Amino acid sequence: MGLGLLPLGLAFGVLITHAGLPWWCASLFTAVVYAGSFEFLLVNLALAVTPLATVALTAFLVNVRHVFYALSFPLDRVRGRLARTYSTFALTDEAYALTTGEQARSWSGARIVWLQVFMQLYWVGGATVGALLGSVVPNSVTGLDFAMTALFAVLALDAVREQRGDLPTPVLALLSALAARLFFPGQMLLAAFTLFTAALLTRESTTGKRTGEGASRA
Incomplete structure (x- = not known):
């Protein structure tokens, strides 16, 4: 580098x-x-x-x-x-x-x-x-x-x-960038990072809940 x-x-x-x-x-x-x-x-x-x-x-x-x-x-x-x-x-x-x-x-x-x-x-x-x-x-x-x-x-x-085994992450990053470019062209970088972080937190929260529910059922 x-x-x-x-x-x-x-x-x-x-x-x-x-x-x-x-x-x-x-x-x-x-x-x-x-x-x-x-x-x-x-x-x-x-x-x-x-x-x-x-x-x-x-x-x-x-x-x-x-x-x-x-x-x-x-x-x-x-x-x-x-x-x-x-x-x-x-x-x-x-x-x-x-x-x-x-x-x-x-x-x-x-x-x-x-x-x-x-x-x-x-x-x-x-x-x-x-x-x-x-x-x-x-x-x-x-x-x-x-x-x-x-x-x-x-x-x-x-x-x-x-991240070959984690396809959703780059897809979320791409969608965040496209959404920021479309709706916040003047603040694209900040908007893209905010959207991407929110998407990751939402995914983590959802995955954690599903894992917890699966463990409780087992």
């Missing part, structure tokens, strides 16, 4: 340079903001000198999914206030995807934190190098801002493959 973030960071760094921002903005954004897809949006917001209130609202709407991530992210394994603070700050889509899978159930808190540290180093390093070398990449190259979307698509495919 770290090696995957490296070219993604390069693309972000090149985008910074082509936008006319100084190269160090790439290092600053990736080290301090560290919000993936929002960083790509932040480039245009910075160029437009967008008011801070609008930037804050945009950041909230784009990253509100992290509220849902916190429901199952294994922060309880991380020891120490400093480590827990950094782990919360560095909770990205990639970190969540890696640490909540079946293979990560035995990982220690130290391994989780170091995983997040190295992933950010790949991201910051790639963006810095991309910004420094951005001048040699022709302006005719397009699609760099799609790199983050492509990575999300890969993560989604990996998640579906890990």
Whole structure:
């Protein structure tokens, strides 16, 4: 995953340079903001000198999914206030995807934190190098801002493959996204996560009741 973030960071760094921002903005954004897809949006917001209130609202709407991530992210394994603070700050889509899978159930808190540290180093390093070398990449190259979307698509495919015996979950996710796109196009991400969470809770409640009834009858 770290090696995957490296070219993604390069693309972000090149985008910074082509936008006319100084190269160090790439290092600053990736080290301090560290919000993936929002960083790509932040480039245009910075160029437009967008008011801070609008930037804050945009950041909230784009990253509100992290509220849902916190429901199952294994922060309880991380020891120490400093480590827990950094782990919360560095909770990205990639970190969540890696640490909540079946293979990560035995990982220690130290391994989780170091995983997040190295992933950010790949991201910051790639963006810095991309910004420094951005001048040699022709302006005719397009699609760099799609790199983050492509990575999300890969993560989604990996998640579906890990749940081969659980077809209803990806189907619920797809239906939630379609419903959000149809009824809440302006707040699609937040609406999709809310609908998906509600659907999972409803399914869990229904399944639990059925299991309890079956046990009582037996």
